[in-house]
Amino acid sequence: xxxxxxxxxxxxxxxxxxxxxxxxxxxxxxxxxxxxxxxxxxxxxxxxxxxxxxxxxxxxxxxxxxxxxxxxxxxxxxxxxxxxxxxxxxxxxxxxxxx
Amino acid sequence: xxxxxxxxxxxxxxxxxxxxxxxxxxxxxxxxxxxxxxxxxxxxxxxxxxxxxxxxxxxxxxxxxxxxxxxxxxxxxxxxxxxxxxxxxxxxxxxxxxxxxxxxxxxxxxxxxxxxxxxxxxxxxxxxxxxxxxxxxxxxxxxxxxxxxxxxxxxxxxxxxxxxxxxxxxxxxxxxxxxxxxxxxxxxxxxxxxxxxxxxxxxxxxxxxxxxxxxxxxxxxxxxxxxxxxxxxxxxxxxxxxxxxxxxxxxxxxxxxxxxxxxxxxxxxxxxxxxxxxxxxxxxxxxxxxxxxxxxxxxxxxxxxxxxxxxxxxxxxxxxxxxxxxxxxxxxxxxxxxxxxxxxxxxxxxxxxxxxxxxxxxxxxxxxxxxxxxxxxxxxxxxxxxxxxxxxxxxxxxxxxxxxxxxxxxxxxxxxxxxxxxxxxxxxxxxx
Numbered sequence: 093x094x095x096x097x098x099x100x101x102x103x104x105x106x107x108x109x110x111x112x113x114x115x116x117x118x119x120x121x122x123x124x125x126x127x128x129x130x131x132x133x134x135x136x137x138x139x140x141x142x143x144x145x146x147x148x149x150x151x152x153x154x155x156x157x158x159x160x161x162x163x164x165x166x167x168x169x170x171x172x173x174x175x176x177x178x179x180x181x182x183x184x185x186x187x188x189x190x191x
Numbered sequence: 192x193x194x195x196x197x198x199x200x201x202x203x204x205x206x207x208x209x210x211x212x213x214x215x216x217x218x219x220x221x222x223x224x225x226x227x228x229x230x231x232x233x234x235x236x237x238x239x240x241x242x243x244x245x246x247x248x249x250x251x252x253x254x255x256x257x258x259x260x261x262x263x264x265x266x267x268x269x270x271x272x273x274x275x276x277x278x279x280x281x282x283x284x285x286x287x288x289x290x291x292x293x294x295x296x297x298x299x300x301x302x303x304x305x306x307x308x309x310x311x312x313x314x315x316x317x318x319x320x321x322x323x324x325x326x327x328x329x330x331x332x333x334x335x336x337x338x339x340x341x342x343x344x345x346x347x348x349x350x351x352x353x354x355x356x357x358x359x360x361x362x363x364x365x366x367x368x369x370x371x372x373x374x375x376x377x378x379x380x381x382x383x384x385x386x387x388x389x390x391x392x393x394x395x396x397x398x399x400x401x402x403x404x405x406x407x408x409x410x411x412x413x414x415x416x417x418x419x420x421x422x423x424x425x426x427x428x429x430x431x432x433x434x435x436x437x438x439x440x441x442x443x444x445x446x447x448x449x450x451x452x453x454x455x456x457x458x459x460x461x462x463x464x465x466x467x468x469x470x471x472x473x474x475x476x477x478x479x480x481x482x483x484x485x486x487x488x489x490x491x492x493x494x495x496x497x498x499x500x501x502x503x504x505x506x507x508x509x510x511x512x513x514x515x516x517x518x519x520x521x522x523x524x525x526x527x528x529x530x531x532x533x534x535x536x537x538x539x540x541x542x543x544x545x546x547x548x549x550x551x552x553x554x555x556x557x558x559x560x561x562x563x564x565x566x567x568x569x570x571x572x573x574x575x576x577x578x579x580x581x582x583x584x585x586x587x588x589x590x591x592x593x594x595x596x597x598x599x600x601x602x603x604x605x606x607x608x609x610x611x612x613x614x615x616x617x618x619x620x621x622x623x
Contacts, residue, residue: 100452100457101452102448102452103448103465105442105444108375108444108465111465111466111467111468112468112469115231133437134434134435134437135437136434136437136439138442139441139442139443140371140427140429140439140443141443142371142373142443142444142468142469142470143470144442144444161468161470161471162236163238163371163372163469163470163471163472164350164351164364165371165429165470165472167351167364168364168365168366168369168429168472169366169429169434171434177351177353178318178353179229179318179351180229180318181229181318181335182231182316182318183229183230183231183315183316184231185236186235186469187230187232187235188234188235188237188238188296188467188469189235189294189296189466189467190294190296190376190417190420190422190466190467191237191238191239191294191295191374191376191467191469
């Protein structure tokens with residue numbers, strides 16, 4: 093668990109996410125067609141994925157599923173229909189404790 | 192799932208509040224019930240804002256007040272309008288036990304145990320991949336190679352209704368109908384909660400915040416006091432307009448950080464430690480989100496999947512609506528059994544039950560709130576206007592403006608005509 097103090101100064105998202113618990117699946121539950129991302133003019137996933145799973149690198153979008161909080165936002169907002177979204181299998185994924 | 196029977200009277204998909212209530216009541220009525228849940232630990236896929244209305248849940252579990260994991264009864268409701276560092280807050284205090292704060296993870300855990308206690312079989316760590324149809328009728332579910340058949344399937348899969356989409360019963364989630372909720376749970380300490388928020392033991396506070404805390408995106412902020420933590424976060428209404436403009440000021444976590452570091456709010460969580468961070472979609476336009484029917488042959492839709500959430504801007508009801516729709520689904524199955532069998536003609540009463548329920552009536556009656564909360568213009572203008580009036584009333588070095596002139600000046604500065612103010616204020620009061 094993170095010891096990030098919740099006031100006074102900014103905390104990096106990656107440090108905030110340290111407070112969460114996952115049982116990470118070996119297989120990704122989300123598949124992104126990154127070729128489509130190249131053509132995407134707005135790339136809203138970069139800003140709206142609360143877990144920061146989508147990172148911009150030039151025209152590309154780099155995606156990692158491990159820190160996903162399973163909200164489904166990327167599935168709803170993707171203008172290119174590039175996101176194949178499933179729930180993780182066998183109880184894997186985020187484990188909320190205080191939500 | 193190979194060790195469990197392959198046929199049940201009813202299969203319930205999703206052990207959230209809706210599914211657990213339905214499974215509990217059906218098991219109590221003597222049906223064989225399988226409650227299927229993708230999560231591992233009970234309740235660990237559940238996420239919400241923080242407040243639960245009690246009365247509809249007491250209809251299912253009269254022992255709620257005594258037994259459920261209730262952190263605090265809400266005795267204080269606050270509404271704040273924020274414009275930069277300027278804040279106008281209204282507070283209401285009551286002692287009546289109407290709503291409470293808790294962790295949804297704990298509350299659903301309690302509900303699932305009730306369902307199991309009544310005889311429902313829980314299959315956790317099972318992700319349902321498909322609702323099975325045969326001859327235009329739902330006949331069961333599939334997870335991997337495992338198939339379970341049932342006379343009725345209750346779909347309580349939540350807001351991300353992948354199964355209904357795969358069945359073709361609803362369209363892919365429309366961004367105009369949902370918002371992204373992002374929440375931080377801050378460990379403040381029990382004593383600090385009570386002294387900082389002015390609460391007695393077991394007393395809780397619910398706080399809705401509107402204004403530029405969301406940086407111009409329709410939606411708002413929330414704060415709930417749990418036993419020894421504070422849940423705080425933002426709901427950002429997703430919309431085609433927002434996505435088309437594509438002008439984001441930064442990552443969504445920077446918005447919630449701006450809220451956490453806001454000079455008015457941050458003393459409440461001084462020295463707190465972040466215990467959890469999460470995200471979840473919430474329904475912002477229940478009418479557009481709702482499926483065209485709540486009952487299909489062999490299938491009943493409950494909870495978030497049915498769009499049953501009331502969002503008024505100042506308060507929100509999802510958990511109690513979910514539980515109550517689970518109850519109505521159980522009632523419908525019982526009605527069918529007592530009237531010739533669990534078949535489509537008989538299960539159709541569920542559609543009526545929902546449409547005649549207080550939930551559906553409330554959603555329809557308050558539909559003005561949907562328009563208001565989704566409006567970029569109104570959501571930014573009015574918090575600004577009201578804080579500006581306050582500024583003119585209080586921030587005077589020598590002369591204080593009379594309130595009437597403060598209002599006129601603020602209206603002029605915000606470009607709102609008095610006629611617009613009156614008509615929009617009337618619309619707000621009438622619609623919400």
